[in-house]
Amino acid sequence: xxxxxxxxxxxxxxxxxxxxxxxxxxxxxxxxxxxxxxxxxxxxxxxxxxxxxxxxxxxxxxxxxxxxxxxxxxxxxxxxxxxxxxxxxxxxxxxxxxxxxxxxxxxxxxxxxxxxxxxxxxxxxxxxxxxxxxxxxxxxxxxxxxxxxxxxxxxxxxxxxxxxxxxxxxxxxxxxxxxxxxxxxxxxxxxxxxxxxxxxxxxxxxxxxxxxxxxxxxxxxxxxxxxxxxxxxxxxxxxxxxxxxxxxxxxxxxxxxxxxxxxxxxxxxxxxxxxxxxxxxxxxxxxxxxxxxxxxxxxxxxxxxxxxxxxxxxxxxxxxxxxxxxxxxxxxxxxxxxxxxxxxxxxxxxxxx
Numbered sequence: 001x002x003x004x005x006x007x008x009x010x011x012x013x014x015x016x017x018x019x020x021x022x023x024x025x026x027x028x029x030x031x032x033x034x035x036x037x038x039x040x041x042x043x044x045x046x047x048x049x050x051x052x053x054x055x056x057x058x059x060x061x062x063x064x065x066x067x068x069x070x071x072x073x074x075x076x077x078x079x080x081x082x083x084x085x086x087x088x089x090x091x092x093x094x095x096x097x098x099x100x101x102x103x104x105x106x107x108x109x110x111x112x113x114x115x116x117x118x119x120x121x122x123x124x125x126x127x128x129x130x131x132x133x134x135x136x137x138x139x140x141x142x143x144x145x146x147x148x149x150x151x152x153x154x155x156x157x158x159x160x161x162x163x164x165x166x167x168x169x170x171x172x173x174x175x176x177x178x179x180x181x182x183x184x185x186x187x188x189x190x191x192x193x194x195x196x197x198x199x200x201x202x203x204x205x206x207x208x209x210x211x212x213x214x215x216x217x218x219x220x221x222x223x224x225x226x227x228x229x230x231x232x233x234x235x236x237x238x239x240x241x242x243x244x245x246x247x248x249x250x251x252x253x254x255x256x257x258x259x260x261x262x263x264x265x266x267x268x269x270x271x272x273x274x275x276x277x278x279x280x281x282x283x284x285x286x287x288x289x290x291x292x293x294x295x296x297x298x299x300x301x302x303x304x305x306x307x308x309x310x311x312x313x314x315x316x317x318x319x320x321x322x323x324x325x326x327x328x329x330x331x332x333x334x335x336x337x338x339x340x341x342x343x344x345x346x347x348x349x350x351x352x353x
């Protein structure tokens with residue numbers, strides 16, 4: 001298991017933290033701050049255990065190596081300040097150079113500095129050692145903390161090259177994601193139910209193939225089922241009725257079936273909405289499953305996949321009593337970890353130990 005910030009002494013040190021602040025934004029306003037909130041335990045732990053200065057780096061959107069003002073991290077830094085009003089959060093519109101160095105030196109002990117969008121600079125996606133070194137030098141970092149789970153499947157400077165420049169460990173979010181997803185992948189409690197939805201068979205088939213030998217049942221819904229997914233394997237149950245002619249949601253009989261399977265399970269892995277859940281008219285089956293799992297915390301429930309987690313997160317805002325073992329912050333990263341693919345950001349950390 002990869003080392004985390006709980007395994008090292010960073011008192012009095014400058015700590016560089018890779019977070020994932022790639023949040024949805026509309027008209028300059030953040031519409032879902034879950035990923036920012038998810039970074040707070042790591043930031044709090046670092047401050048409470050004596051980190052001198054904390055420098056946060058992240059990407060936002062796809063500016064393709066060029067500055068795009070609408071993709072600046074400045075409004076995200078301002079939102080972070082509102083979440084932790086007792087701590088001064090500064091922002092600088094560079095990631096290296098004298099402006100960053102000066103901002104770091106002027107930070108008070110325990111202060112936080114957010115650097116500009118990493119993807120404004122070609123060196124980030126090129127996994128440039130030079131770019132990583134420039135960030136490390138400007139921030140005077142002593143330790144690197146990888147806490148951006150959603151990007152560890154990318155070989156970018158902030159997931160790979162930086163870890164070669166500094167002693168590196170996982171943050172609390174990354175550690176939690178890896179531990180819980182690995183538990184489901186390697187040693188799930190049985191009966192084990194895998195629920196698959198979404199639109200693209202080519203994205204989901206590797207997950208089905210991976211868990212077919214392990215799961216007790218696999219339920220397939222969503223557009224995959226609507227498009228006629230078939231299997232002769234008795235473990236696989238495919239939704240057979242739909243709520244309307246367009247097949248935008250599974251029907252009452254199939255919804256009852258997935259709830260019945262879930263009621264018998266001790267572990268449930270759910271990836272992919274059961275219908276077109278972004279449309280309230282077609283969220284019925286997904287909502288029923290999400291509410292059932294959230295009302296039964298004794299079931300080890302892991303929710304992953306961008307659309308599914310967004311749906312569940314929004315439901316939790318309306319129904320805060322719902323509890324899950326893990327609502328993953330990683331879409332592609334979670335899938336690749338579950339199916340056993342290489343994760344460059346994780347391998348970079350493991351190389352440190």
